[in-house]
Amino acid sequence: MAQNNVVSDVGVSAGGLGIAIASAIVQLNKAAVTPACITMTPAPAGTNTVKFPIYTKHDVTNADHGVKNMASGAEETDANLTNIETTAVSVEVLRNAIRAEITDLAAHGNADALMANAGRQLGNDIAKEFDINVCALFDGFATSKGSSTEGLRFLDLMDALASLEANDAPRPYHAVLHPQQVFGSFGLSNELSSIASTQSNAGASNAGNVVLPVNGASGAFVGAQPAIDQFMGAGFVTQLAGINIYTSTSVPDGSDATEKKGGIFASTAIGCGYIDFGGGNFVQMTSEREEKSAKTVMVANGYYAVSELVDLHGVEIHTEIS
Numbered sequence: 001m002a003q004n005n006v007v008s009d010v011g012v013s014a015g016g017l018g019i020a021i022a023s024a025i026v027q028l029n030k031a032a033v034t035p036a037c038i039t040m041t042p043a044p045a046g047t048n049t050v051k052f053p054i055y056t057k058h059d060v061t062n063a064d065h066g067v068k069n070m071a072s073g074a075e076e077t078d079a080n081l082t083n084i085e086t087t088a089v090s091v092e093v094l095r096n097a098i099r100a101e102i103t104d105l106a107a108h109g110n111a112d113a114l115m116a117n118a119g120r121q122l123g124n125d126i127a128k129e130f131d132i133n134v135c136a137l138f139d140g141f142a143t144s145k146g147s148s149t150e151g152l153r154f155l156d157l158m159d160a161l162a163s164l165e166a167n168d169a170p171r172p173y174h175a176v177l178h179p180q181q182v183f184g185s186f187g188l189s190n191e192l193s194s195i196a197s198t199q200s201n202a203g204a205s206n207a208g209n210v211v212l213p214v215n216g217a218s219g220a221f222v223g224a225q226p227a228i229d230q231f232m233g234a235g236f237v238t239q240l241a242g243i244n245i246y247t248s249t250s251v252p253d254g255s256d257a258t259e260k261k262g263g264i265f266a267s268t269a270i271g272c273g274y275i276d277f278g279g280g281n282f283v284q285m286t287s288e289r290e291e292k293s294a295k296t297v298m299v300a301n302g303y304y305a306v307s308e309l310v311d312l313h314g315v316e317i318h319t320e321i322s
Contacts, residue, residue, distance in 0.1 A: 024112045024113070024117055026117045026120055026121055027121075028120070028121065028124045029124055029125070029127075029128040029249070030128075030247075030248060030249050030250075031124055031127035031128040031130070031131050031248075031250070032127040032130075032131070033131055033176060033246045033247075033248040033250070034130065034131050034134040034135065034176060034246075034248070034250075034270075035130070035272070035280075036174075037134075037174035037176060037244075037246065037265070037267060037270075038134060038267055038269070038270040038271060038272055038306070039052070039267050039268060039270065039271040039272065039309065040271075040272050040274065040280065041271065041272065041273055041274075042273075042274055042275065042276035042280075043093050043273055043274065043275055043276075048092060048093040048094075048275070048303075049090055049091065049092050049093065049273070050090070050091045050093065050271075050273025050274075051088045051089070051090050051091075052088065052089040052090075052091070052271045052307075052309055053086045053087075053088050054086060054087050054088070054089060054309060054310060055084070055085070055086050056083075056085040056086070056087075057168065058082060062080075064080060065080055065081070065082045065083070066080060066082070067080070068080045089271065089307055089308075089309055091271060091272070091273035091305045091306070091307045092273075092305055093273050093274060093275055093303050093304060093305050094303070094304075094305050095301055095302075095303055096126060096129055096130075096301070096302040096303070096304065097126075097299060097300065097301045097302070098122055098125050098126065098299075098300050099122070099297055099298060099299040099300070100118050100121075100122060100297075100298050101290075101293075101295050101296070101297050101298075102114060102115065102118060102295060102296050102297075102298065103293070103294060103295045104294045104295065104296075105294075107296065115296070115298070118298055119285050119298060119300075122285070122298060122299075122300035123283050123285060123300050125300065126283050126300050126301075126302035127283065127302075128250065129302065130282075130302060130304060130306075131248055131250035132250045132252075133306050134176075134250075134270060134272075134306050135176060135248065135250045135251050135252055135262075135263070136252055137270055137306065137307075137308050138176075138251075138252075138261055138262065138263035138265075138314065138316045138317075139252070139261060139316060140308050140311060141263060141265065141269065141308075141311055141314035141315055141316045142167075142311040142312045142314070143160075143163045143312070143314075143315045143316070144315065144316040144317075144318055145159045145160045145163070145315055145316070145317055145318070146316075146317050146318045146319040147318070147319065147320070148254050148255065148259045148318055148319070148320060149320055150186075150319065150320055151181075151185070151186030151187060151190060151319055151320055151321070152177070152181045152182070152186070152187055152188045152191075152317065152319045153188075153191060154188065154191050154240075156317060156319070157175070157188075157240065157241055157243060157264070158241065159315075160175075160243075160264040160315035160317060161173065161241060161242070161243065161264070163315050164264070164265075164266060164313065164314075164315060167312040167313065169265075169266040169268065169269070169310075169312065169313035169314075170266050170267075170268060170313075171242070171266065172242070172244060172266075172267075173242065173243045173244065173264055173265065173266055174243070174244045174246060174264070174265060174266075174267070175243050175244065175245050175246065175262065175263070175264045175317070176246045176247075176248055176251065176262055176263055176265075177245070177246070177247055177248075177251060177260075177262035177263075177317060178247065178248070178249065178251035178260040178262055178321060179247045179248075179249065180260065180321035180322070181247075181251070181260050181262050181317065181319050181321060182245065182247050183247075184321075186319070186320055186321050186322060187321075188240075243264060251263075254318055257322075258320060258321060258322045259318065259319065259320055259321065260318075260319060260321050261316055261317070261318050262316070262317040262319075263314055263315065263316055263317060264314070264315045264317060265313060265314030265315065266310075266313040266314070268309055268310050268313045269308065269309060269310055269311070269313040269314035270306060270307070270308055270309060270314070271306065271307055271308075271309045272304055272305070272306045272307075273304065273305055273307075274303060274304035274305075275303035275304070282302055282303055282304045283300060283301070283302050284300070284301040284302075284303070285298070285299070285300055285301075286298075286299045286301065287299070
């Protein structure tokens with residue numbers, strides 16, 4: 001049934017009332033992908049604001065403000081005077097919340113662990129919203145690679161990698177892409193499948209250092225076999241060219257649903273301020289009784305806010321998916 005905000009035994013959990021014939025199936029969103037990829041900083045006690053100081057990068061070759069090379073016999077010459085400049089990105093931690101109201105009849109007349117599963121679903125909703133907020137920031141990155149009329153190519157990853165390296169973005173790098181940017185006829189898997197097919201036809205399926213062409217790339221892709229083995233064996237690849245690969249359905253559309261805008265970035269590209277409820281957890285689950293209505297109100301609170309920090313440390317990956 002469609003989601004609604006009507007509180008009733010039927011609307012809340014009719015599927016489990018009376019008798020349970022099998023284990024409950026909780027439909028959860030794929031979430032909690034992005035926290036491991038960004039800079040997570042808890043708000044200090046007594047405040048709900050996190051400030052991220054961003055230091056300006058120096059040009060060390062500048063004649064007046066860079067590193068001065070002393071002439072022979074002039075070691076005592078004054079060093080160049082430079083500025084240590086910072087800007088601060090302030091993030092105000094806010095409440096993000098969702099609730100469910102569960103009647104006593106629904107809870108006690110249900111063989112399913114209704115309360116536990118409802119809590120899981122509400123917590124998952126907060127985590128999904130977090131991923132959506134982070135992925136929405138990819139459009140603000142300074143650089144964009146790929147094409148709205150073509151699927152993801154290996155060359156797009158290499159172009160993004162080159163951009164991050166050129167801008168001195170610190171490793172590790174993370175790619176958060178829509179599943180259809182990685183899998184299917186418009187995904188990266190199509191390119192690796194083509195390599196595998198070429199290897200097989202050439203009788204070199206076990207040659208880990210075979211040099212083979214890659215779709216969309218000028219030149220060749222050396223050492224493709226480890227990534228191909230992961231795709232063909234496990235159905236996914238966790239790392240390619242030193243980039244950690246994640247998939248998330250939270251990646252937003254381009255101009256329409258036939259395009260997606262993922263991102264490849266360093267952790268310094270995006271920051272999150274949050275209230276830590278223990279172990280880095282920003283989700284708080286609470287409940288209260290409403291005796292007059294004979295129901296329990298369950299609330300999931302997520303106290304966090306995200307912001308772009310260094311736009312040069314991220315690359316948007318804009319590709320077609322269908």
